[in-house]
Amino acid sequence: MREHAPAPLGEFEQMVLLAVLRLGADAYGVSVHEELGRHAGRAVARGAVYMTLDRLEKKGLLTSWLSSPTPERGGRARRYYRVTRTATESLSSSRRALLSLWRGLAPLLEK
Amino acid sequence: MRRLALAVLRRLTDDALADSIFGDLDELRHKRGSRGRAAATLWFWREIAGIVLYASARRAVESARRAAAFRPDLARLARELRHAVRSSRAAPWYSATVVAVMALGIALAVTIFAVVDGVLFKPLPYPGADRLVAIQPGFTDPSVRGRPPVSANDLEAWQRALPHVRFTGVDLSVMTGLEAANEDPLGGAMVHPAFFDVLDVEPLIGGFVPSDFDPAAPRSLIVSYEYWQHRLSSDPSVVGREIAVPAPLMSVRVAGVMPPGFVVPGVTRAHLLMPPHPRLASNPNQRTYQAIARLPDGLEPAVFQQQLEAAMRQLARSELLTPGGSRFQGPFDRATVSPLADWMTQPSKQLFETVSVAALVLVLTACLNVSGLMAARSLDRGRDLAVRRALGARPADIVRLQVLEYAVLLGAGGGLGLALAYPILTITLSLLPHELHLLKTPALDARVLAFIVLMLAASVVLASIWPARRALQASNWPVANTSAATPRVRSGGRSAVVAGQIAAALVLVVAGALLVGSLLRVWNNDDGLEVDNLILVDLVMTPNPVNGSVGSVPNMATRFEQFLDRARRLPGVTAVGGADVLMLSRSWWGVIGFKPLNGAGGGVENLQGIPVTPGYFQAAGLRAVAGRLPTDAELASGAPVVVVSRSFAAAHWSGTAALGQQLLTSVGRRELPPHTIIGIVEDVRFAGWDLPPEAAVYAPYATLNFASAPVAFIRVAGATAPIIAEVLRLVEHEPTLRVRRAAPARELLAETIRPRRLRSWLFGAFAAASLALLSVGLFGLAAMSIARRTREIGVRLALGATRGRLVGGLVAEQLMPILTGLAAGGLVAAWAVRSLQSFLYELTLYDVRVWLTAVLVVAGTALVGTLVPSWRASRLDPMRSLRTE
Numbered sequence: 001m002r003e004h005a006p007a008p009l010g011e012f013e014q015m016v017l018l019a020v021l022r023l024g025a026d027a028y029g030v031s032v033h034e035e036l037g038r039h040a041g042r043a044v045a046r047g048a049v050y051m052t053l054d055r056l057e058k059k060g061l062l063t064s065w066l067s068s069p070t071p072e073r074g075g076r077a078r079r080y081y082r083v084t085r086t087a088t089e090s091l092s093s094s095r096r097a098l099l100s101l102w103r104g105l106a107p108l109l110e111k
Numbered sequence: 112m113r114r115l116a117l118a119v120l121r122r123l124t125d126d127a128l129a130d131s132i133f134g135d136l137d138e139l140r141h142k143r144g145s146r147g148r149a150a151a152t153l154w155f156w157r158e159i160a161g162i163v164l165y166a167s168a169r170r171a172v173e174s175a176r177r178a179a180a181f182r183p184d185l186a187r188l189a190r191e192l193r194h195a196v197r198s199s200r201a202a203p204w205y206s207a208t209v210v211a212v213m214a215l216g217i218a219l220a221v222t223i224f225a226v227v228d229g230v231l232f233k234p235l236p237y238p239g240a241d242r243l244v245a246i247q248p249g250f251t252d253p254s255v256r257g258r259p260p261v262s263a264n265d266l267e268a269w270q271r272a273l274p275h276v277r278f279t280g281v282d283l284s285v286m287t288g289l290e291a292a293n294e295d296p297l298g299g300a301m302v303h304p305a306f307f308d309v310l311d312v313e314p315l316i317g318g319f320v321p322s323d324f325d326p327a328a329p330r331s332l333i334v335s336y337e338y339w340q341h342r343l344s345s346d347p348s349v350v351g352r353e354i355a356v357p358a359p360l361m362s363v364r365v366a367g368v369m370p371p372g373f374v375v376p377g378v379t380r381a382h383l384l385m386p387p388h389p390r391l392a393s394n395p396n397q398r399t400y401q402a403i404a405r406l407p408d409g410l411e412p413a414v415f416q417q418q419l420e421a422a423m424r425q426l427a428r429s430e431l432l433t434p435g436g437s438r439f440q441g442p443f444d445r446a447t448v449s450p451l452a453d454w455m456t457q458p459s460k461q462l463f464e465t466v467s468v469a470a471l472v473l474v475l476t477a478c479l480n481v482s483g484l485m486a487a488r489s490l491d492r493g494r495d496l497a498v499r500r501a502l503g504a505r506p507a508d509i510v511r512l513q514v515l516e517y518a519v520l521l522g523a524g525g526g527l528g529l530a531l532a533y534p535i536l537t538i539t540l541s542l543l544p545h546e547l548h549l550l551k552t553p554a555l556d557a558r559v560l561a562f563i564v565l566m567l568a569a570s571v572v573l574a575s576i577w578p579a580r581r582a583l584q585a586s587n588w589p590v591a592n593t594s595a596a597t598p599r600v601r602s603g604g605r606s607a608v609v610a611g612q613i614a615a616a617l618v619l620v621v622a623g624a625l626l627v628g629s630l631l632r633v634w635n636n637d638d639g640l641e642v643d644n645l646i647l648v649d650l651v652m653t654p655n656p657v658n659g660s661v662g663s664v665p666n667m668a669t670r671f672e673q674f675l676d677r678a679r680r681l682p683g684v685t686a687v688g689g690a691d692v693l694m695l696s697r698s699w700w701g702v703i704g705f706k707p708l709n710g711a712g713g714g715v716e717n718l719q720g721i722p723v724t725p726g727y728f729q730a731a732g733l734r735a736v737a738g739r740l741p742t743d744a745e746l747a748s749g750a751p752v753v754v755v756s757r758s759f760a761a762a763h764w765s766g767t768a769a770l771g772q773q774l775l776t777s778v779g780r781r782e783l784p785p786h787t788i789i790g791i792v793e794d795v796r797f798a799g800w801d802l803p804p805e806a807a808v809y810a811p812y813a814t815l816n817f818a819s820a821p822v823a824f825i826r827v828a829g830a831t832a833p834i835i836a837e838v839l840r841l842v843e844h845e846p847t848l849r850v851r852r853a854a855p856a857r858e859l860l861a862e863t864i865r866p867r868r869l870r871s872w873l874f875g876a877f878a879a880a881s882l883a884l885l886s887v888g889l890f891g892l893a894a895m896s897i898a899r900r901t902r903e904i905g906v907r908l909a910l911g912a913t914r915g916r917l918v919g920g921l922v923a924e925q926l927m928p929i930l931t932g933l934a935a936g937g938l939v940a941a942w943a944v945r946s947l948q949s950f951l952y953e954l955t956l957y958d959v960r961v962w963l964t965a966v967l968v969v970a971g972t973a974l975v976g977t978l979v980p981s982w983r984a985s986r987l988d989p990m991r992s993l994r995t996e
Contacts, residue, residue, distance in 0.1 A: 029135040046158055047165025054128050069134075072141040076134030079127070 009061075009090050015040065016052045017061060017091055020081050027081045029053065053081055061087035116159050123166035132162060195516040198492075205488055206520055208891050209481045213524025213570070215880050216477030218531035220566060223470040223873070225536055225559045226543070227463045229551040233558075235452050236372050238311045239405070244412050245376070245454035246402040246419065248443035261402045263387070263395040265443070266303060272422035275407050276415065279309040280400025282387065283377050299332075299383035300375050301399070306384075309405045310376075317350035317367030319386060326389040331366040335382040339368045372551065376455055377401050403451060416448040462870060465946050469619060469877045474566065476615040476881055478574045480888035481524075483608040485517055485578035487895035493585035500586045513582045517575045525567040529555070535876075542872050544865040577604055605892065606928040612888055613932025613973055614939060616881040621940040621965040622947060623871075623878025628961050629952035630871040633864055638856075639795030639804055641732025645856040646831050647694055648823040648838055650674065651849040668812065670848055671821045674841065675724060678825055681837050686826040688727030689812065692797060694822045695859045705753070705774040705786070705808050707763065720753070720776065720808040727809070728754075728792070730824035738770045738790035741811065749813035751783070754790040759806035774808065786810060799863030801952050831855045870950055882972050889925075889976030897921065897984045905989045914985035921981035922974065929973045933966060940965075 009017070019035040020027040029050055036044045056062040061084055066077040083091075113133075120129040136158055143151040199206040234240060248261060266278045282301035304324050307314065314333055323331050332354075334343065343349050343365070352365045363385075375381035387399075406415055427442035449457075489496070496509055504512075532555060540553060581604075650671065671689055679687045705720045725743035728734075737760075741752050753774060760769035773785040794804030827834045835853045842848050852859075861868070897904070907917060944956050954961065 029131060030139060045161065045165055047162035047169075050128065050132055050162065051124075051166060051169055054124065070138075072138050073134035074137040076130050076137070078134065078138075079131040 009094055012048065013052055013056060013061075014091065014094060016049065016056060017083055017087050020053075020062065020083055021088075021091075025080070025082075028078045032081070056087070057081070060084060061090065116156075116163070119163055120159075120166065123163065123170055191512060191515050192519070194512065195519045198516055199520055202488065202491075205484060205891065205895070208887055209484055209520045210524040210527060212477050212480050212484075212884055212887055213521050214527035214531055215883060216474045217525050217528025217563065217566065218535055219876060219880055220470045220474045221528060221532040221555070221559060221563055222535045222539055223466055224562050225532070225553040225555060226539060227467050228558055228562075229553055230456050230459055230463045231467070233551050235455070236312075236374055240452060241450070242406050242408070243310070243451035244404050244406060244415065244448050245451050246404060247447040247449075248402070248423070249445045249447065250443065251445050260398045261400050261443075262398040263303065263400070265398070266400065266402060267395075268426050269402075269419065269422060272425065273415075273418055276410070277305065277309045277405045278402060279303045279305040279404075280402050281306060281376055281378070282399045283401055299385065300378045300381050301387045302384050303400060304386075309403060311405070312370065312373065314367040315370040316347070317365075319366055323366060324386045328386075329364060330385065331364040332383050332385040333367040333369055334365060335369045336371040336373065338382040374455075376403060376451060404448075412448045412450060416446055419446045419448065420444070461946070462866075462950070466873050468943075469622065469874065472615050472619060473877055473880055473884075474570065475573075476612055476619075476884050478570050479608050479611045479615070480884050481517075481521070482574040482577050483605060483612075483888060484891045484895070485513075485520075485574065486581040486605070486608075487892055489513065489578050489582035489585055490899065491895060492582070496582055496586035504586075506583055506586075509582055509586050510579045513579050514571070514575050517578065518571050521567060521571050521574065525563060525570075529563060539869075539872070542865065542869040544869065577608070605896075606931070609889065609892065609925065609928040609973075610932035610935060612885050613929055613969060614936030616885045616972070617933060617936030617965060617969045618940040618943055619874070619881040620878045620969055621962060622944055623874040623876075624961045624965045625944060625947055625951060625954060625956070625958070626867075626871045626874045627878075628958070629950065629954050630864070630867055632953045633801040633867060636796065636800055637793075638800060638860055639733070639793050640856060641826075642856040642860055644827050644829075644831065645730070645732065646823075646825040646827060646834060646838070646853060647856050647859055648678075648825060648853040649694065649851040650821045650823065651851050667821075672724060672812075674845075674848060675726070675823055677841050678823060678838060679726070681825075681834060681841075683827050683829055683834055684825055685828050686726055686730040686824075688730040688824045689724040690727055690731075690809075690822055690824065691722045691812070691820055692822055693820045694797060695799060695856075695863050705776045705810075707772060707774055719805065720810050722812040722814070723809045724812040727824060730826045731795075732826070733792045733795070735790040735792055738788070740790050740792070746811045747813055749811045751786045751814070752789045752811070753786045754792055754809040755788050756794045756805070756807045757791055758794045758804060759808065760788075760791045762806055776810070783814060800860050801864050801867060867950070867952070882968065885969070886972045886976045889973055890979060893921075893925070893977045894980040894983075897980050901984075901987065904984050904987060908985075908987065908989040917985045918978070918981045921984065922977050925973070925977045929970060929977075932973070933970060936969070937962075937966070 015036060016032060019032045019039070023031050023035055029046075032053065033044060033046055033049045036049065053062065057064055062081045063084055064079050064081050066079055069075050069077045117129060117133055120132060123129075124132075136155055139158075140151045140155040143154055235243070237243060246261075248259070248265070260282070261280060263280070266280055270276075270278050280303040302319075304319070304321065307318065315336065316339075317333070319331070319333065322328055334349075339345060339349060343352070346352065349365050350367060354363050354365060369384070375384065404415070406412065423443045423446060427444050453460075499509060499512075536553065536555065543553075675687050675689050678684060723746065725746045727746075728740050734740075735754070736757060738754075740754060741750065744750075745752055755769055763769065764772060769788050769791060772788045774788065775785055776783050792809070795807065796802055796804045797807070798805065823838075825834065825838065835855075838853050839850055842850050904917065908914075912920075941957070948956055
């Protein structure tokens with residue numbers, strides 16, 4: 001997959017990329033959905049997860065590969081995802097920006 | 112269900128993602144299966160539904176986003192439109208020229224389309240019109256000529272032989288008797304009982320019933336929609352209403368109303384349909400119908416023609432010639448079948464196809480013209496466009512701006528053209544021949560408006576290509592160029608535009624010159640009569656088709672002579688005479704036949720003769736060129752003397768050798784004594800101004816006692832209009848006499864060449880318009896080009912160039928495109944004018960004088976168009992031009 005220059009990321013896109021990063025080699029649709037559910041503190045629409053994974057792959061921020069098919073999956077393979085360097089650069093850039101903005105604001109939110 | 116769900120998901124996403132989702136959900140369902148299969152399955156389908164819904168919503172949002180991206184920014188469009196209008200107003204002469212050029216081209220093209228639509232494009236107003244054919248029967252014997260009509264018995268016999276085809280007929284030779292004198296013919300036809308059934312058309316109101324076709328039934332008719340609207344006040348209960356027939360004084364019953372837009376095959380503007388005349392209805396062998404048939408699906412006209420001819424040959428074996436009858440009346444054994452649409456439009460199709468092509472050439476000329484002007488304007492705005500590019504405008508923005516400006520100008524031209532089309536169409540309609548068969552009345556209707564819109568759109572596209580390209584080039588010039596004079600652009604495109612306009616103009620001017628030249632030659636023809644101060648009165652005394660009453664021949668002749676006597680007593684009348692002749696109706700035949708005694712005169716027979724009354728020669732203005740004219744007493748007493756026309760004498764004897772020769776004739780079965788030729792007069796063009804004069808024999812009316820086509824010749828001392836009014840009053844209370852038309856002879860003569868006048872008007876207008884476009888276009892191009900070269904011209908003048916050399920140099924630059932255009936136009940014209948061969952009169956297609964005149968006019972127009980701006984440029988003050996920024 002051709003890698004693209006860093007592009008601005010939406011909030012949910014960032015969350016999906018972070019979930020894929022956290023899951024490492026085990027990141028596929030089901031696990032990403034569960035990971036997001038654990039950390040987001042709210043129900044996450046499964047369709048949103050799949051559409052976002054697909055969109056991120058088309059943007060060049062994720063790559064995917066297929067595992068061996070299994071009978072439990074109706075003879076279909078799992079599609080695993082991995083972040084690209086472009087994605088990590090975009091996430092780093094976004095993190096820097098957010099941290100910079102967040103600096104000194106934590107006490108205000110705790111009031 | 113799974114397959115359906117998978118298919119839906121694949122449509123909303125893609126195969127890979129859909130498979131991945133299904134695999135993941137199957138895996139989870141398998142895991143959940145331990146808690147209960149039903150619950151797991153329910154969960155599975157709930158998740159699938161949720162994903163499908165989400166994917167659908169996502170797709171809808173993306174589609175809306177894409178659609179919104181293409182929606183034109185209306186505010187920007189409005190801004191750019193305002194800019195286009197301002198830009199056009201900043202160059203008023205240029206804008207006015209473009210608008211005027213486009214308006215002229217559009218006006219003529221729209222006029223032509225409005226007329227041509229009713230001839231070439233409008234489909235026939237009958238359901239399944241492609242299944243209708245016209246049949247022209249004939250004979251394989253080549254000695255039997257002519258195309259006779261068919262009888263009711265013919266139609267019935269064919270129907271029996273070919274039951275899968277439906278036959279009907281329409282009698283086109285009908286004078287309705289319902290129009291007032293000098294009124295345009297109402298147009299009528301007698302129809303076969305199956306007429307409406309075969310055409311598959313229902314009358315709007317009422318209709319004929321079988322008893323209407325009974326010879327003993329009272330006369331009835333079906334009126335046109337227009338007649339019902341204008342003369343019967345759209346009375347919904349019109350069926351059964353009685354209409355008064357002027358002559359004879361009686362009434363007919365309205366049986367129904369034709370639907371709007373109905374056209375009677377073969378009859379121009381027919382307003383009345385009626386059953387066959389009682390005499391015809393009681394004689395089904397009488398041949399008066401034009402045959403029409405509706406073919407079943409799958410039967411081609413060529414195959415039907417073979418079937419019909421086979422049936423005719425079968426019938427011919429069992430049918431004998433009527434004793435004493437001619438082969439012309441005998442059984443048919445040949446047929447020509449053509450689609451009804453072709454048969455109805457064929458007479459005028461060639462003319463209007465040619466005219467359509469000429470209109471297209473004119474529009475193309477206008478497009479070339481404005482294209483050149485707009486390209487020159489683009490160069491003038493080079494600095495403005497370069498600044499826009501420098502400020503970030505994309506090439507697409509530049510092109511869009513320019514095309515919008517062109518569209519504004521061309522749209523204004525189209526609107527003005529539409530306004531101009533109205534008076535031009537009115538003039539053209541007044542010149543249309545009455546016999547022209549139109550499938551709709553030419554008007555600026557919805558179809559024509561749609562044509563204008565399409566043509567304008569095509570014109571904008573065509574005319575914008577080159578100027579838009581020029582504008583893009585100009586926008587790439589360096590903005591830092593401080594000179595207002597834009598770089599001189601050597602443009603092969605400009606030369607091509609000039610050459611193209613000249614070529615197109617030459618084609619149209621040659622065509623116009625040939626047709627106008629033909630018309631001028633016709634106008635130079637001597638009709639043979641002294642047409643000034645002469646009134647011709649066509650009288651009708653033959654049995655009126657709606658009354659069924661037949662007068663005796665001596666009775667009709669007596670009534671004719673009584674009318675002539677009354678006319679002689681009118682004040683202002685200097686001479687009155689009568690003749691039985693079909694006058695100025697594009698065809699002619701004598702009512703009696705003569706043959707030379709003892710086979711003299713080359714042994715010819717059946718020489719056409721015209722019965723004339725006392726006073727005829729004086730009223731017609733015919734003088735004897737040899738021998739003498741018969742006296743009034745000789746004509747009144749029926750003396751056995753005749754006068755012949757000059758061409759008659761020359762054809763059968765040499766010159767005056769005809770004098771003293773004797774001719775034989777008969778009336779009915781009665782042989783008359785030989786008639787002696789006592790005088791020779793000039794030829795008269797009885798049929799039409801552009802038709803050859805007829806070789807005629809003039810014999811005493813009293814001898815022959817005929818009145819089939821009586822015409823009164825009334826010579827007056829002063830104005831004709833008051834006498835015509837008095838003549839019409841003479842017959843107001845005459846129950847068995849009617850004036851079909853009474854008009855000055857000069858006017859009737861001009862009517863015979865109405866089609867020729869129409870052609871000359873159309874092509875003459877095209878020629879004039881093309882010259883106007885050419886002169887305006889070349890003037891504009893040259894003026895704009897010279898304006899860009901102001902500094903250069905100033906330098907030349909400052910360095911000592913004489914004005915003459917300057918003008919000569921500027922004009923010489925245009926010589927090559929002019930000569931190229933003339934050469935190309937000449938070749939195209941030489942090929943194109945072949946379609947005009949049948950329209951010419953005493954002119955050949957490649958008449959040297961006509962061609963030379965056309966070339967000189969076009970070349971002269973082109974040179975004047977370039978000379979004037981060049982001459983104006985030579986008058987520039989060099990110092991002022993050098994200071995020009």
